[in-house]
Amino acid sequence: MADMKASVTHNDDRDSISLEKEAGVAVAAYRPGLSADDAEWLDSIPLQEQRRIFHKVDRRLVPMLALLYLIAHLDRANIGNAKIEGLEASLGMTGTDYNIVVAIFFIPYILCEVPSNLVLAKFSRPSWYMGTLVLCWGIVMTLTGVVKSFGGLIATRFLLGVFEAGFFPGAIFLVAQWYPPNKSQGRMAMFYLSSALSGAFSGLLAAGIAQMDGLGGYEGWRWIFIIEGIASVVVGGATFFLLPDRPSTAQWLQPDEAKFLELSHLATRGLKRRNDDGETARKLSRWSVLKMVVGDYHLWLQSLVFMSNAVPNYGLKFTM
Structure with missing residues (x-):
């Protein structure tokens, strides 16, 4: 009976540790630039x-x-x-x-x-x-x-x-x-x-x-x-x-x-992204970021909107 209780306790501890690790991976995935502890602390702020x-x-x-x-x-x-x-x-x-x-x-x-x-x-x-x-x-x-x-x-x-x-x-x-x-x-x-x-x-x-x-x-x-x-x-x-x-x-x-x-x-906003093991981090290159920016059509539309505002605005300021 004692051996059975010890076995159950050991299994419960192992399951608890496993759940904590899974929770840590989930938090790290939600906050990819942070460790599990930092992500948990950040989410605890009211x-x-x-x-x-x-x-x-x-x-x-x-x-x-x-x-x-x-x-x-x-x-x-x-x-x-x-x-x-x-x-x-x-x-x-x-x-x-x-x-x-x-x-x-x-x-x-x-x-x-x-x-x-x-x-x-x-x-x-x-x-x-x-x-x-x-x-x-x-x-x-x-x-x-x-x-x-x-x-x-x-x-x-x-x-x-x-x-x-x-x-x-x-x-x-x-x-x-x-x-x-x-x-x-x-x-x-x-x-x-x-x-x-x-x-x-x-x-x-x-x-x-x-x-x-x-x-x-x-x-x-x-x-x-x-x-x-x-x-x-x-x-x-x-x-x-x-x-x-x-x-x-x-x-x-x-x-x-x-x-x-x-x-x-x-x-x-950090460029650091963690791998599956949650330990090794890498940085995105400037070129990959530039590619994402240039390829985003929303920014081109926003540029058109900004230009449509800036041209008449400066025209008034400089000539009125």
């Missing part, structure tokens, strides 16, 4: 606590990104206001010169967007990279106020496109470090809407600055670039200190909060 943590991030990250995007749109579109205040006459621009100046910004802007994020991924502190971009385009914007010729204006607009190109994809990269996909879209919409805000008051701001016409021997249109450029430099300097990098380095997060955000990132 929904209300998850929302509290994400709202805590919202207060730190989203307002700063919105401010930077607002500054970016002010700086790229203020040339329309400068034109009203006498830019063309001052620099001797005729014919299609203004159209060329407007268009030259977008050439480096388009070409540098993707490479910029490859550089950003190498930085241990993304805030340093983003801050450097804002600082550089602020300096370029300030110097636009002292150009003496059409060629100088072309050069500054080209450089402005180079430095601004990295901001928007960099902002998307940062959002992806902090939020899972199902919580990213609302946050991106929040800072994206700041571009509409820039169009709402940029003309009023420029009209006020233009009242400085003659001060220091500079025309009013020059002061538009100088004042808004200096503001960008100040904000760029603040970016080094105010823009959060990643959960693991955020001192304003509790250890469990940082752990939750990091595991959420690995579970939903």
